[in-house]
Amino acid sequence: MTTTAVRPGKRPSYVSGAAPAANAGRIGTSGKTFQIVSVIVLVVFAIIWLIPSLFALKTSLTDNGVAALGAQAILTNWNPTLHSFASFFQAGDIWNWYLASGITSVITALLTVFFASMAAFALSRLRFRGRNVSFLLVILGIMIPTQVLIVPIFQMLNWMSLLNTYWSVIFPQVPAVIAVFIFKQFFDGIPAEMEEAARIDGANRWQVYWSLILPLSRPVLAAVSILTFVGVWNNLLLPLFVLSNPNLMTIPVGLATVQSSFGQRYADIQAGAILAALPLIILYLIFQRQIVEGVTGSGLKG
């Protein structure tokens, strides 16, 4: 046992050799105990954290009749069935919801990333009068709580006759100010020499943005796209009030109706909860790093 155990991460120890033998022994033992206790505590809590999801999954694979009997019946039932998922897909609403959530999330992510990166390019790379004021507005915009603007946004959309269209969900979510901030910070770190070389070779500003800056920024573009997608997919407040046509409902709004209309069909309800989350779980498994780092970055900055 070396002192490696007490240190976070996987770096090999270079201290143990220099450490007094008596000390090293003591640290080693306590380090080992600490590791074991840490793992036990973490595993216990991780299981607690996984139980609700696993219970929902188990319920969704149980017959509605059994699920109605309660938790004990669900946990002791060993006749899994895909009936709830099948009935969800047959009823058809879920396809409309997926379509609405998919379309609004993808288009919002594309527009946000495209427009915000253009704005960030101007703020980071171009020198013009009004640049500092514009940047100040961006910083102020970060503090505006958009949820609180739901009533005036509804009114705006009403005037524009956009209520009950996908655009009513897309447009208000495009000005994600934090995205401009994140892009600008990244662009600021790209050396000016590359841009100047391209300009001397005859590239105009659009070409610098499109063919030089954007390709260099793929990781941050991906991170912001994914986070915007997740944010729009999960948004309840906006679509709840601007979409009243059942055929246009996004997943969260559709699920809100499931809660009230399904009554005691618990297996079906849990199948709906899982179907709503499924695309995001898949997305997380593919883009784990981008999502975790993106969430961290926007949390620290936003």
Next chain:
Amino acid sequence: MTTAQAPAAALIKPRAARTAPIPRSVSPLRRGDGRSGWLFLAPFGVFYLVFLIGPTIYMIVASFFNTSMVHTDLGSFAGFANYAEMLTRPDFWSAMWHTLQFTIYTTPPLVILAFIFAVLTNRVRRGQWFFRLAFFLPFILPSATISLIWVFVFTPATGLWAFMQQSLGMTPGNGILANPNTAMIGIAIATVWWTLGFNFVLYLAGLQDIPRELYEAAAVDGASNWSQIRYITLPLLGRTTTLVILLQIIASLKIFDQVYLMTSGGPGVSTQVALGLVTGTAFTDNRVGAASAASVLLFIVIVAVAVIRQLFDRAAARREA
């Protein structure tokens, strides 16, 4: 704090800091930047003005009028009547109180548990991905999924929660969400489970910042794991903790989804929160003016906390510089 960077900065470290700005008169390449600058800003700027600044101004204006959902105009001038009404309405203050209650219930577990999970995960050598998955995954799931799961877990008498209470020899009662005294606790439990992952990854990022040499030096001096956490980790994560608490307060002030989906503000109005009151006043009572006044009040509180956060960030950055 050096990890306070844009997400992608962590993915690719740009090679060098930008050089000093080039004086406009010197470089011919800078000529014409002005027009291009505005063209590049325009698309985002239009959305920013129409869907962020426009609604903010409209909200402030409408709060002084008897605006309704039925008519398209502002309606008659009301002066401060909407504000006077809101500030004297008992349900406004009870909504504010429930928001505060929610903050008080959720903040301590969200800070303490996230800290413990992050510190321990950071020290475990194998299987970090598993703990990340367990603690973080719920955070990116829709509030609708979270609410459906927890309403079901809290099903009176037969739900998983009642089942566990029975197993522990307790009497389940008529359900945590059905009782006005405990409904907010139920919402808080679901929220802690849902959003802990956010604070967890913020703490993990903060931990990456603490130089390993500190722990190594402490280990050489014979400091136990516990003393290392107590005297190195805890103080150095102080800034992250303040950030986490302020972000939690802002998030609590904006709470809507879980309440709407799990209790609709009930039983009675026992879990009604600020944003629930705003949307109810506007979309059920059709009173946009009154709802706008409530929105402005909520807006001011949230922006005040956000400003405190900015000031705190600046001060902390200065201290470290």
